[in-house]
Amino acid sequence: MTFGPYLRVVRERRLSTDRSYSLRQVAHRVRVEPAYLSKIERGVVPPPSEETIRRIAADLEEDPDVLLALAGKVSRDLQEIIIRRAPLFADLLRQLKKVPDHAVLRIVREVRDGVW
Amino acid sequence: MTFGPYLRVVRERRLSTDRSYSLRQVAHRVRVEPAYLSKIERGVVPPPSEETIRRIAADLEEDPDVLLALAGKVSRDLQEIIIRRAPLFADLLRQLKKVPDHAVLRIVREVRDGVW
DNA sequence: AGTAGTGTGTACTACATACTACACATTCAA
DNA sequence: TTGAATGTGTAGTATGTAGTACACACTACT
Numbered sequence: 324m325t326f327g328p329y330l331r332v333v334r335e336r337r338l339s340t341d342r343s344y345s346l347r348q349v350a351h352r353v354r355v356e357p358a359y360l361s362k363i364e365r366g367v368v369p370p371p372s373e374e375t376i377r378r379i380a381a382d383l384e385e386d387p388d389v390l391l392a393l394a395g396k397v398s399r400d401l402q403e404i405i406i407r408r409a410p411l412f413a414d415l416l417r418q419l420k421k422v423p424d425h426a427v428l429r430i431v432r433e434v435r436d437g438v439w
Numbered sequence: 440m441t442f443g444p445y446l447r448v449v450r451e452r453r454l455s456t457d458r459s460y461s462l463r464q465v466a467h468r469v470r471v472e473p474a475y476l477s478k479i480e481r482g483v484v485p486p487p488s489e490e491t492i493r494r495i496a497a498d499l500e501e502d503p504d505v506l507l508a509l510a511g512k513v514s515r516d517l518q519e520i521i522i523r524r525a526p527l528f529a530d531l532l533r534q535l536k537k538v539p540d541h542a543v544l545r546i547v548r549e550v551r552d553g554v555w
Numbered sequence: 556a557g558t559a560g561t562g563t564g565t566a567c568t569a570c571a572t573a574c575t576a577c578a579c580a581t582t583c584a585a
Numbered sequence: 586t587t588g589a590a591t592g593t594g595t596a597g598t599a600t601g602t603a604g605t606a607c608a609c610a611c612t613a614c615t
Contacts, residue, residue, distance in 0.1 A: 346562060356605055361563055372603060392525030401521065402513045404532050409508030411543055412535075416520050416528070418550045427527055430546060434534045462592060472575055477593055488573060561612070572601070582591070 326393040327366035333383050334364070344383075353378045370394035442509040443482035449499050450480070460499075469494045486510035 324332075338344040350360040355375060362368040370376065376394055380387040391398055405412040419427055440448075454460040466476040471491060478484040486492065492510055496503040507514055521528040535543055 345560075347560070355603095357561085358563065358565095358606080359604065365563090367563095368604090369602080375603085386526055388525045388529040392522045395522065397513065397518045397521050398529065401529060401532050404536050405513050405517065406508045406511065408540065408543070409504045410502055411540060411547070412532070413504040413514065413517060415535075415543060415547050415550075416517050418547055419528075419531075420520050422550060424524065424527060426550075427524070427531060430550075431527070431531050431534055434531075434538060434542075434546075461590080463590070471573095473591085474576085474593065474595095475574065481593090483593095484574090485572080491573085557615095559614080562610095564609080566606085568603100568605075570602080570604100573599090575598075576596085579594080580592095584589080585587095
């Protein structure tokens with residue numbers, strides 16, 4: 324699923340039970356022109372900036388990282404984490420590229436539980 | 440150290456033992472105008488594109504990830520790795536943010552050695 | 556029947572990114 | 586001592602990014 328059509332599906336699902344999720348009202352809350360949001364949802368224009376995506380995510384209660392990913396972007400704060408320890412995190416990510424989800428998840432849990 | 444001045448230091452160190460590392464000759468090999476490389480090294484203009492940074496890194500035998508980091512950028516291939524499994528890798532990176540280098544390195548080694 | 560709200564087409568615009576092209580003064584080497 | 590090579594200042598350009606502004610046709614109430 325691409326960014327725009329995904330947004331449209333999510334928004335229309337909400338609209339079906341809440342009239343305040345019309346394109347125009349979402350656009351107003353997110354502070355962009357309705358015509359622009361319309362074009363975004365149809366993929367007529369590329370996905371908007373990270374900041375705008377975050378406001379859309381907040382309004383639709385979607386995961387910002389997922390929306391950013393659909394937009395082909397990586398959150399600026401994640402980029403900073405990598406940049407601060409560049410060669411180390413570059414190696415780590417390339418190692419993890421082929422590691423299955425469940426194994427990565429195990430690492431996430433181990434780190435969270437302080438197994439280091 | 441910022442991107443430009445770092446480049447200058449690295450290049451001049453090489454120049455001191457190899458005359459082919461003049462600004463003009465490096466610029467020629469890297470396929471940018473000498474005036475542009477001059478401005479990059481002095482920080483008069485922002486760092487160049489990822490592709491140009493990679494060519495500079497290759498010519499100066501520097502780690503591309505480190506140069507990209509100094510330029511405030513994250514390699515496109517690393518971004519793709521995160522994007523493909525967005526919420527998972529986002530969580531992982533935020534967990535690892537405060538984990539000390541040696542612990543991250545342990546994880547890198549464990550993954551490499553297939554401890555999963 | 557009218558008006559409020561809906562989505563969308565067209566036309567612009569401001570700013571950033573990523574450079575090139577050329578001229579110039581200085582320094583180095585034969 | 587002159588020709589080649591060096592680094593740099595100024596000016597300009599092409600493309601991408603991230604939108605705004607307005608008009609229009611349609612629909613949904615009341």
